[in-house]
Amino acid sequence: MSTVSTLPVPIEFSLPDGWRSVPPKEVNAEGAAFVAVHPASSKGFTANITITGDVRSADEPLTRAADQALDDLRAGASDVELGKRNEVGTDDNPGLTQAVRLSIPYEGKQLYLVQLQAFIGMADTGDPSRRAVTQVVLSALPEQFDQLVGDFQDFLSTVRPEGA
Numbered sequence: 001m002s003t004v005s006t007l008p009v010p011i012e013f014s015l016p017d018g019w020r021s022v023p024p025k026e027v028n029a030e031g032a033a034f035v036a037v038h039p040a041s042s043k044g045f046t047a048n049i050t051i052t053g054d055v056r057s058a059d060e061p062l063t064r065a066a067d068q069a070l071d072d073l074r075a076g077a078s079d080v081e082l083g084k085r086n087e088v089g090t091d092d093n094p095g096l097t098q099a100v101r102l103s104i105p106y107e108g109k110q111l112y113l114v115q116l117q118a119f120i121g122m123a124d125t126g127d128p129s130r131r132a133v134t135q136v137v138l139s140a141l142p143e144q145f146d147q148l149v150g151d152f153q154d155f156l157s158t159v160r161p162e163g164a
Contacts, residue, residue: 007033008053008055008134009053009132009161010161010162011134011160011161011162014155014158015036016151018039018040019036019049019151020036020039022035027048029048029050031052034049035049038144043141045113047138047139047144047148048139048140049137049139051137052135054133055131055133056131058123058124058130059129060131062087062121063085069117070082073100073102077102078104079101080100082100084098085099086098089121092123093123094121095120097118099115099117100114101142114141114142114145115138117135118136118137118156121133136155136159
């Protein structure tokens with residue numbers, strides 16, 4: 001069980017076999033609280049899972065955080081396309097997933113990636129007007145995605161507030 005305490009709400013989770021955590025700076029993901037890579041999948045790009053988070057108003061829909069994530073991607077990527085988006089969870093603990101295709105400059109060429117982004121809302125027990133939103137993202141080449149999406153779903157099923 002791993003713990004990430006640099007998020008608005010400390011969380012814990014278990015990485016699936018074949019994944020290993022790396023310092024975010026090592027993979028140019030300084031804004032991330034946690035990064036895991038899947039070394040066996042490396043084919044010019046190593047599939048990864050990143051975790052970030054922030055605090056938002058409790059009445060702000062997760063779609064706003066998801067739209068902002070798309071805007072952030074468009075700032076550094078091209079051909080950003082939103083696929084399927086699903087809202088899950090409850091009013092107190094909402095969740096949202098979205099599939100995204102994008103192209104990024106990588107080692108002098110354009111690299112096409114697929115992301116599955118999950119947004120998990122957790123109520124702030126100390127201040128009901130606020131909600132912590134954790135964003136967990138799988139980034140992979142299209143040919144890696146089908147092989148790794150099950151690992152990502154297994155990983156998401158273990159993410160919870162620390163001590164829950």
